[in-house]
Amino acid sequence: MKFWALLLPVALAGADKLVIPAGLDAYLPVPDGNPITREKVELGKKLFFDTRLSRDHSVSCATCHVPKLAFTDDRPLSVGVAGRLGNRRVPRIINRGYGKSFFWDGRAATLEEQVLEPVQNPKEMDMTLEEAAARTGLSIQAIQQALASYVRTILSGDSPYDRYLLGDLNALTEPQRAGLRLFRGRAGCTACHLGPNLTDERFHNTGIGAPGEEGRMAATGRAHDRGAFKTPSLREAARTPPYMHDGSLESLEEVIEFYDRGGRPNAALDAEIRELKLTAVEKAAIVRFLGALSGTVRDGM
Amino acid sequence: MGLRLACLALAAGWAVAFESPAPRLLWAGPEVTLLGGPSRDGRYLSYVDPATRNLAIRETGSGRSRMVTRKAPASEEFAYFSAMSPDSRRVAYAWFNEQGFYDLRVIDVDGSSPRILYRNEEAGFVQPCAWSPDSKFILTLLFRTDNISQIVLVPAEGGPPKILRSLNWVYPKRMDISPDGRFIVYDSFADEASGDRTIYLLSVDGASERRLVSLPGSHLFPLWMPDGKRIVYASERAGTMDAWELEIEDGEPRGAPRLVRRDLGRFLPLGITAAGELVFGLRSGEVDVFVTTLETPARHAHRVTQRFPGRNTAPAWSPDGQAIAYLSRRGSENFGQESRAIVIRRLDSDDERELLPKLAHLERVRWSPDGKSLLVSGSDNQGRGGLYLVDSGTAAVRALVSEAGASFRGFEGVFSSDGRSVFYLHRDAGLRRRELTTGKEATLYPDKRFRHLVVSPDGKLLAAGLENTGIALLPTAGGEPRIIPFRGLTELEWGRELVAARGTELWRIPLDGAPPAKLESPGNRAAGLSLHPDGRRIALTAGNVKSEIWALPLR
Numbered sequence: 001m002k003f004w005a006l007l008l009p010v011a012l013a014g015a016d017k018l019v020i021p022a023g024l025d026a027y028l029p030v031p032d033g034n035p036i037t038r039e040k041v042e043l044g045k046k047l048f049f050d051t052r053l054s055r056d057h058s059v060s061c062a063t064c065h066v067p068k069l070a071f072t073d074d075r076p077l078s079v080g081v082a083g084r085l086g087n088r089r090v091p092r093i094i095n096r097g098y099g100k101s102f103f104w105d106g107r108a109a110t111l112e113e114q115v116l117e118p119v120q121n122p123k124e125m126d127m128t129l130e131e132a133a134a135r136t137g138l139s140i141q142a143i144q145q146a147l148a149s150y151v152r153t154i155l156s157g158d159s160p161y162d163r164y165l166l167g168d169l170n171a172l173t174e175p176q177r178a179g180l181r182l183f184r185g186r187a188g189c190t191a192c193h194l195g196p197n198l199t200d201e202r203f204h205n206t207g208i209g210a211p212g213e214e215g216r217m218a219a220t221g222r223a224h225d226r227g228a229f230k231t232p233s234l235r236e237a238a239r240t241p242p243y244m245h246d247g248s249l250e251s252l253e254e255v256i257e258f259y260d261r262g263g264r265p266n267a268a269l270d271a272e273i274r275e276l277k278l279t280a281v282e283k284a285a286i287v288r289f290l291g292a293l294s295g296t297v298r299d300g301m
Numbered sequence: 302m303g304l305r306l307a308c309l310a311l312a313a314g315w316a317v318a319f320e321s322p323a324p325r326l327l328w329a330g331p332e333v334t335l336l337g338g339p340s341r342d343g344r345y346l347s348y349v350d351p352a353t354r355n356l357a358i359r360e361t362g363s364g365r366s367r368m369v370t371r372k373a374p375a376s377e378e379f380a381y382f383s384a385m386s387p388d389s390r391r392v393a394y395a396w397f398n399e400q401g402f403y404d405l406r407v408i409d410v411d412g413s414s415p416r417i418l419y420r421n422e423e424a425g426f427v428q429p430c431a432w433s434p435d436s437k438f439i440l441t442l443l444f445r446t447d448n449i450s451q452i453v454l455v456p457a458e459g460g461p462p463k464i465l466r467s468l469n470w471v472y473p474k475r476m477d478i479s480p481d482g483r484f485i486v487y488d489s490f491a492d493e494a495s496g497d498r499t500i501y502l503l504s505v506d507g508a509s510e511r512r513l514v515s516l517p518g519s520h521l522f523p524l525w526m527p528d529g530k531r532i533v534y535a536s537e538r539a540g541t542m543d544a545w546e547l548e549i550e551d552g553e554p555r556g557a558p559r560l561v562r563r564d565l566g567r568f569l570p571l572g573i574t575a576a577g578e579l580v581f582g583l584r585s586g587e588v589d590v591f592v593t594t595l596e597t598p599a600r601h602a603h604r605v606t607q608r609f610p611g612r613n614t615a616p617a618w619s620p621d622g623q624a625i626a627y628l629s630r631r632g633s634e635n636f637g638q639e640s641r642a643i644v645i646r647r648l649d650s651d652d653e654r655e656l657l658p659k660l661a662h663l664e665r666v667r668w669s670p671d672g673k674s675l676l677v678s679g680s681d682n683q684g685r686g687g688l689y690l691v692d693s694g695t696a697a698v699r700a701l702v703s704e705a706g707a708s709f710r711g712f713e714g715v716f717s718s719d720g721r722s723v724f725y726l727h728r729d730a731g732l733r734r735r736e737l738t739t740g741k742e743a744t745l746y747p748d749k750r751f752r753h754l755v756v757s758p759d760g761k762l763l764a765a766g767l768e769n770t771g772i773a774l775l776p777t778a779g780g781e782p783r784i785i786p787f788r789g790l791t792e793l794e795w796g797r798e799l800v801a802a803r804g805t806e807l808w809r810i811p812l813d814g815a816p817p818a819k820l821e822s823p824g825n826r827a828a829g830l831s832l833h834p835d836g837r838r839i840a841l842t843a844g845n846v847k848s849e850i851w852a853l854p855l856r
Contacts, residue, residue: 026507027466165423166461180423184446185729190705191685194447196467271700
């Protein structure tokens with residue numbers, strides 16, 4: 001089988017085309033009020049790298065969301081203006097155009113809503129929106145729409161796993177295939193990590209984090225959401241440690257060990273989390289499979 | 302003409318005059334299956350021959366049929382859904398392969414040039430729905446082992462599929478591509494919490510998607526008219542299954558949906574020909590739960606309930622024999638919260654009580670020895686198949702085993718005789734035991750071929766069908782299985798004695814080495830059998846469902 005046409009051009013407003021990597025949906029949801037255009041994406045990219053959006057001109061979005069690191073960084077917790085330490089690990093912002101909610105606790109319902117928060121967060125960029133508008137000479141809405149449009153174009157796909165699913169049965173090695181069988185079988189990873197983006201876009205309590213941490217509860221107010229955090233995509237995970245919302249696990253091996261033990265017991269532990277009793281060979285196979293989820297990261301038009 | 306159609310004029314009265322002309326019968330008989338569709342010119346129908354399970358083509362004019370595939374008689378492989386190319390020369394079809402999942406294949410109608418277009422265990426169910434107008438792509442549904450369904454275009458000459466849209470586990474029942482090749486219509490749930498379907502329009506280039514029908518009720522099975530200006534679909538908005546149409550212009554709905562034909566019965570749109578005829582399948586007849594005797598099942602059968610006739614299946618006697626639990630379908634959906642209820646009927650008072658557990662699919666139930674809970678095979682509201690404990694009083698659900706990769710039918714399971722553990726058949730791990738209080742699990746027998754699991758009354762033996770071989774007797778304490786030869790097993794039940802089913806036949810299976818003894822046939826029996834503790838009465842699912850193919854001229 002020939003593997004031509006693994007990149008799928010998707011028509012956008014006007015004559016522009018957004019190239020979707022293999023394995024992702026051609027249909028990329030875009031709100032009616034903010035259609036993707038080349039102009040907005042290019043402006044959004046400039047803003048993404050623009051340190052004027054931070055109080056002391058020291059950080060831009062790209063300071064934490066480093067393109068060569070799949071749009072995350074390598075630190076356990078985010079670092080903002082004046083070296084201020086954030087509360088959580090910087091999430092990889094790949095394929096977020098397909099997302100259903102944003103931030104680890106899902107408090108933003110749209111990318112448009114999400115992109116303005118870090119600008120205003122005192123631990124991140126520490127600006128008011130009015131200040132950001134004045135510095136850039138753009139309206140708040142223009143900043144918002146351009147950043148959201150650009151983030152929608154940050155896509156990861158065309159990994160060995162994608163090629164395997166598309167019919168290239170040699171794209172995965174035998175250990176990776178064994179890992180895949182465990183991933184969707186006895187290890188139960190697909191209970192949460194499923195679909196093209198390997199996330200259910202839901203919230204689960206695995207026991208990771210400080211005792212009593214609110215997690216999803218901060219957004220919903222519901223007690224049973226305490227300690228629950230959004231399932232991250234596993235794309236590009238193998239090359240972007242550390243892991244979990246608090247960056248507390250340094251390697252994929254540690255992550256697998258954590259789930260093999262059944263997470264960290266607490267009153268709200270998700271029903272999906274239970275002791276797995278995987279062998280060392282099985283754990284290694286899953287790690288190898290996770291390595292097959294790294295592919296091509298693209299941004300812009 | 303089927304009963305429902307015959308009653309149409311009387312029931313609908315004057316409204317008929319404004320609807321499309323009456324449908325005409327294209328094909329009736331035991332060989333009719335509804336897994337294919339018409340060719341664009343209307344001269345052929347693709348279908349699965351029920352006797353051989355080969356892909357076949359029927360000439361609608363002459364009624365002549367011919368096999369397109371030629372599988373070996375003993376092979377477990379078979380053809381499934383199919384769609385004919387616009388020039389009627391090729392058929393795309395799903396083929397259940399020797400490895401136990403479905404390929405997408407294409408073949409010339411004369412049986413030549415068969416080839417595999419897509420084969421991957423990770424997307425082990427495929428359904429070809431339509432060809433693109435230029436015959437370059439086959440609009441196909443993939444269903445993946447992580448419970449994701451995908452709308453894809455598979456190149457007809459080979460190559461990787463183009464993924465257009467990923468959906469959750471509730472896959473579209475029908476998809477079609479517009480005559481200009483620009484748009485796809487499909488049905489899916491209106492929202493995650495709803496059991497109702499509605500119609501969506503997706504542009505082939507991925508640029509847009511929109512919901513076409515926002516009316517209450519379920520709207521499904523959309524097809525494009527040959528002029529590309531309308532879609533036709535089935536709708537339950539008026540309480541009956543009707544055909545409706547909606548005008549589409551440049552990907553936008555124009556005006557309100559219009560009634561095409563009222564109350565077509567349980568119809569399944571298969572395709573629309575170039576001449577504008579809607580070819581549809583129609584199911585008539587019904588199955589239901591009956592109570593009768595093991596010795597004379599055909600003579601003493603009576604329906605267990607008069608409620609929801611034709612919607613009741615999978616009976617299970619309570620341990621004390623005073624009640625019977627059965628599944629009762631609600632609405633047209635097989636999935637979704639409350640699509641099926643568990644009904645518990647007391648035999649002494651005829652009182653019925655409904656349980657609506659928070660599960661998306663219920664396949665079968667088994668009572669716990671103390672009668673306080675039911676072991677339910679099925680799937681949860683995220684489509685994960687497994688085994689669930691349902692409280693027989695409150696309907697509260699506790700997941701015992703729940704896996705994304707498991708079939709929506711869940712795992713077959715039975716209680717141990719002391720009620721402290723369950724035995725179940727896991728697709729990847731064989732026969733397992735799970736302790737209910739500790740959750741500890743162990744594999745008793747790693748053989749993955751077991752089917753139809755039952756336990757002996759004394760709890761010392763399990764019995765299960767062993768693929769095309771016989772019935773395996775398996776000590777619950779472990780040890781060598783004993784095989785009783787019995788081919789073609791379709792069901793097992795263990796009351797005072799072990800009873801096996803082979804299609805509609807019932808057989809008594811002696812454990813002392815004597816040959817199996819055929820019992821009187823209960824007639825049109827379907828899957829679903831339970832023996833009363835008295836050893837004399839049985840509850841079974843029986844009936845007859847027929848399929849016909851009709852054509853409805855559209856204006």
